[in-house]
Amino acid sequence: MKAAVFRSPGVLEIAERPDPTELSADELLIEVECCGLCGSDVHALAVPPGHPTAPDVVMGHEFVGHVVDRGAGMDAVDIGARVVVDPDPSCGACRNCQRGMPSACLNVRAIGVVRDGGLARLCRLPARATFAIAEEVSASMAAIAEPLACVVHGVERSSLKPGDSAVIFGGGSIGCMFAALFHAAGAYPTVVVEPAARRREIALQCGADDAFSPEAWDRGRDGLLPFGADVVVDAVGSLFPQTLAAVATGGRVVLIGMNSTARAEIAQNDITRRGVSIFGSYITNFTFPTAIRLLERGTPDLSPIVTHRLTLDEVHSGLDLLRSGEALKVVIDLTGTG
Numbered sequence: 001m002k003a004a005v006f007r008s009p010g011v012l013e014i015a016e017r018p019d020p021t022e023l024s025a026d027e028l029l030i031e032v033e034c035c036g037l038c039g040s041d042v043h044a045l046a047v048p049p050g051h052p053t054a055p056d057v058v059m060g061h062e063f064v065g066h067v068v069d070r071g072a073g074m075d076a077v078d079i080g081a082r083v084v085v086d087p088d089p090s091c092g093a094c095r096n097c098q099r100g101m102p103s104a105c106l107n108v109r110a111i112g113v114v115r116d117g118g119l120a121r122l123c124r125l126p127a128r129a130t131f132a133i134a135e136e137v138s139a140s141m142a143a144i145a146e147p148l149a150c151v152v153h154g155v156e157r158s159s160l161k162p163g164d165s166a167v168i169f170g171g172g173s174i175g176c177m178f179a180a181l182f183h184a185a186g187a188y189p190t191v192v193v194e195p196a197a198r199r200r201e202i203a204l205q206c207g208a209d210d211a212f213s214p215e216a217w218d219r220g221r222d223g224l225l226p227f228g229a230d231v232v233v234d235a236v237g238s239l240f241p242q243t244l245a246a247v248a249t250g251g252r253v254v255l256i257g258m259n260s261t262a263r264a265e266i267a268q269n270d271i272t273r274r275g276v277s278i279f280g281s282y283i284t285n286f287t288f289p290t291a292i293r294l295l296e297r298g299t300p301d302l303s304p305i306v307t308h309r310l311t312l313d314e315v316h317s318g319l320d321l322l323r324s325g326e327a328l329k330v331v332i333d334l335t336g337t338g
């Protein structure tokens with residue numbers, strides 16, 4: 001089969017791979033329909049890489065497909081079942097899993113990072129990494145189940161209530177999903193701060209009440225939210241000081257964007273004196289079922305987030321579209337791929 005294979009930092013190759021065979025007892029074989037490209041794929045392909053990927057691994061960790069074969073212990077799973085994938089299946093047995101923090105599992109073998117992922121027609125993976133999803137959900141929408149489950153986790157961390165005001169820094173796919181879910185949860189206003197005009201437009205389509213460039217936000221924020229926002233999200237990964245400037249006394253800050261090299265200078269006393277709560281939110285936390293319910297219901301409408309649908313041969317252009325900021329979410333259609 002044809003696959004997008006990570007060779008070395010900066011090098012992703014479309015290569016021939018043997019079809020996976022010999023499933024372990026706990027594994028399923030998935031025929032992939034659609035696989036999203038992620039900001040973390042762009043980081044993994046940067047030189048030097050923003051986070052490590054194993055050489056010769058098939059990339060792709062945001063995907064949907066159908067079960068076409070199952071290991072000896074997986075009789076309960078129907079052949080033909082449609083599933084989305086948690087690319088970070090937790091072991092259930094380590095100290096962090098047993099304390100209810102699967103996102104911090106000590107034994108994760110991330111799919112599309114250290115074991116083969118979804119940028120190929122077929123992918124074998126542990127059955128516990130899969131969640132059923134209805135056929136009615138389009139393949140490109142089903143492919144965003146994983147990032148949506150991350151955002152559902154972040155929304156839970158924020159404890160946002162109807163009537164709370166919210167500011168989201170970053171209008172990429174994660175920021176726009178926050179805008180949609182905060183709006184649906186009754187936040188007012190929901191504000192997105194994002195430099196790219198096209199992304200601001202999509203944030204508004206997703207349910208944001210306002211979208212500002214960073215400069216316009218600095219000028220306008222005191223008029224709009226003189227006491228600050230109840231909930232502030234950093235969906236970029238390096239804007240902790242900006243979130244503290246935007247949050248109200250007693251408010252909550254959720255840090256979900258990831259940038260391992262960012263170092264912030266903050267006045268710690270601002271947090272102490274104003275009773276601000278800071279929450280880190282990393283990947284998912286039993287939030288796939290909620291994300292899938294949202295996609296199956298189709299409300300809020302998240303379709304503006306998928307801006308490009310390409311073939312496997314076009315994966316490099318897809319990554320370039322993400323690098324340039326022109327795309328929000330790019331999905332790769334694997335149906336009909338050799």
Ligand SMILES: [Zn+2]
Nearest residue numbers: 038039040062
């Ligand atoms: Zn991702």
Ligand SMILES: [Zn+2]
Nearest residue numbers: 091094097105
């Ligand atoms: Zn574990």
